[in-house]
Amino acid sequence: MENSNPFANGNHQEPLTPGSSSDHSLENTITLNLQNLRVRTDKNDNNDQAESSTRSNTKGRITHAHDNNQSQVRTIIHQNIIEHCVLDEEISSLDKRGSIVSQTGPSYQPSVQDFGTKFYRAWRETDPIDCAAELNQRIAKLALDPEGSEYLQTTLMQTDKQETDEIFGGILVYIYDVMSNEHGSRVFARLIERCDESQLQLIVSIITLQTQPFLNLLFSIHGANSAKRLIKVLGKSASVSVSNIISILARHFAFMMNNRIACFVILKCFDSLNAHQNQILYEELVRNSLTLATHDKGCIALNKSIECIKGLHRDRLLDVISTHALFLSQDPSGNYVVQRVLGLQHPFFTNKICWALVGNFVNLSMQKSASHVVEKCLKTPFGMDRVLSDLNAYDKLWEVASNRFGNYVIQRALELAQSAKSPYYEMLVTKLRRDMKKLEKGYGRKVYNLILNSDVNLNANL
Numbered sequence: 001m002e003n004s005n006p007f008a009n010g011n012h013q014e015p016l017t018p019g020s021s022s023d024h025s026l027e028n029t030i031t032l033n034l035q036n037l038r039v040r041t042d043k044n045d046n047n048d049q050a051e052s053s054t055r056s057n058t059k060g061r062i063t064h065a066h067d068n069n070q071s072q073v074r075t076i077i078h079q080n081i082i083e084h085c086v087l088d089e090e091i092s093s094l095d096k097r098g099s100i101v102s103q104t105g106p107s108y109q110p111s112v113q114d115f116g117t118k119f120y121r122a123w124r125e126t127d128p129i130d131c132a133a134e135l136n137q138r139i140a141k142l143a144l145d146p147e148g149s150e151y152l153q154t155t156l157m158q159t160d161k162q163e164t165d166e167i168f169g170g171i172l173v174y175i176y177d178v179m180s181n182e183h184g185s186r187v188f189a190r191l192i193e194r195c196d197e198s199q200l201q202l203i204v205s206i207i208t209l210q211t212q213p214f215l216n217l218l219f220s221i222h223g224a225n226s227a228k229r230l231i232k233v234l235g236k237s238a239s240v241s242v243s244n245i246i247s248i249l250a251r252h253f254a255f256m257m258n259n260r261i262a263c264f265v266i267l268k269c270f271d272s273l274n275a276h277q278n279q280i281l282y283e284e285l286v287r288n289s290l291t292l293a294t295h296d297k298g299c300i301a302l303n304k305s306i307e308c309i310k311g312l313h314r315d316r317l318l319d320v321i322s323t324h325a326l327f328l329s330q331d332p333s334g335n336y337v338v339q340r341v342l343g344l345q346h347p348f349f350t351n352k353i354c355w356a357l358v359g360n361f362v363n364l365s366m367q368k369s370a371s372h373v374v375e376k377c378l379k380t381p382f383g384m385d386r387v388l389s390d391l392n393a394y395d396k397l398w399e400v401a402s403n404r405f406g407n408y409v410i411q412r413a414l415e416l417a418q419s420a421k422s423p424y425y426e427m428l429v430t431k432l433r434r435d436m437k438k439l440e441k442g443y444g445r446k447v448y449n450l451i452l453n454s455d456v457n458l459n460a461n462l
Contacts, residue, residue: 026081131170139170140178149183156190164194175206179226180217189229200240202235208244215252218262228268235272242273253284257292263301270308282313289320290303290328299333303340318344322352326360335369342376342383356382361390365400365409375412388417388424396427398435402444410447418454429454 026201142148155163171178171191178184192200207214217223234242247255249266256262269278285292285305292298309317321328321341328334341349354377357364364370377383391397391413400406410432417425432439432451439448 021267025365056416097276100336101412118425122461133173135166136170136173139167140174142186143178143187146183149187152187153190156187156194157184167191167196168199171201172206173280175203176210176213176217176223180220180223182222185222185226188226192230192233195233195235197239200237202228204234204240204242204244206247211248214248215376218256218265218418219259221261224261224265227265231265231268235277237374238373242277246273246277250280250284253281254288254291254298256287257285257294257305260297260300263297263304267301267304267308270305275311275313278310279313282309282311285309286316286320287319293321293328293334293337296333299336303339306337306340306344318346318349319352322349322356325353325356329357329364329370329373330367332369335373338373339376342373342380347382350380352380353377354380354386359390361387362394362400365391365407366403368405371405373410374409378409378412378416383419384422385424388413388422388428392424392427392431397431397445398438401432401439401447402442404443407443407447411450414447414454 073112139152143152149232154166156167167187168191171184171188175188179188192203195203214227218227231245234240234245246269249269253266254383256266266281269281275282280322285302289302292302306317307315318341321337325338328338329424338353344350358376361374365374374387377388391400391410394400397410401410414428415427416422417428429451432447436448436451
């Protein structure tokens with residue numbers, strides 16, 4: 001399986017995963033600091049000032065000991081949380097499947113029987129770490145856990161706005177970790193359905209300010225799914241614009257469309273948003289159409305785009321493909337795009353493709369990729385006459401009939417010409433009969449048998 005993420009080396013916050021030993025270390029460190037705080041409050045003012053100065057130089061957070069002990073406790077706890085933040089490599093270690101590493105202790109891994117509202121409230125009220133940062137971290141950990149994810153989804157289905165806001169606060173801090181995680185992406189999908197306009201705007205603002213990690217997650221299955229759900233929700237929003245996200249996608253359009261996962265994020269835009277919202281993406285699609293058409297993954301995304309794109313940009317796209325039909329027909333990937341346009345049965349663009357190939361049908365019939373395009377042209381009223389005319393004008397038609405790929409074109413030409421009662425049928429059969437011996441062996445054998453069967457049927461009718 002390929003890994004073609006061009007942003008893989010970009011700055012991206014590490015996944016949020018806890019470790020049991022690190023959690024105990026965090027609690028021990030906080031306990032030790034609380035003890036030190038009690039000792040410091042008994043010292044004289046000079047010692048307090050000296051210690052405060054030292055802490056200010058080393059930590060950059062605590063300046064002086066305040067009379068309000070509660071405020072000092074929260075400051076020290078906040079410092080320790082930052083030092084033991086989930087970005088620390090010792091704490092953030094994912095297993096190979098990308099799911100959260102199991103934890104011990106009732107605070108993190110409740111039993112199934114206790115898992116519910118009682119557990120959540122008990123965990124929230126009796127947790128000795130009394131600060132918003134740790135609350136957000138715990139909510140994010142729940143989102144990455146299989147059972148925790150189910151609980152948060154159930155909570156979000158309820159109508160309690162306060163609960164939703166608290167979950168939103170926890171998810172927002174670690175939004176990219178949650179969006180790209182198997183279990184977290186489900187919580188994110190449920191959350192954005194419950195978000196109000198201001199919360200959706202906040203998510204868009206974070207993505208706009210931190211585009212690199214957002215781009216990274218678009219190349220993973222769960223991250224791409226989260227982005228698609230967000231785009232769908234934003235597309236229905238009356239006050240939150242999706243234009244900033246569209247601009248990010250447009251700047252990296254070619255990379256994403258050439259990736260088998262990221263391309264579906266752009267395709268979701270084509271499917272969910274209107275022509276005005278997609279205008280920048282439409283322009284990029286037309287501009288990069290030939291590059292995408294000749295890429296093994298890009299051609300698939302381009303063909304899907306042809307089905308989704310709307311308005312005048314669709315005609316521009318089809319016109320570019322039709323104009324370069326001769327080049328694309330001979331490309332291993334591009335020929336599929338030409339076939340897709342012919343399959344639309346649009347009279348103008350079908351005729352334009354056929355005119356672009358006139359005079360080259362014989363040569364194209366003997367190429368692996370282009371022979372499929374020739375057969376597609378035979379299935380169109382205008383294209384049939386052009387192909388049959390080219391074949392009839394070639395003196396060594398037996399070469400095409402005995403070619404590895406050309407024999408299929410001749411078989412199809414004879415079948416369709418006979419069915420349409422075209423005058424070219426007798427002309428082609430007459431020309432091939434002159435060199436029947438050259439068709440008895442090899443790839444020409446199928447054409448040989450086709451002509452013989454045709455003669456038998458003709459005599460039987462007489």
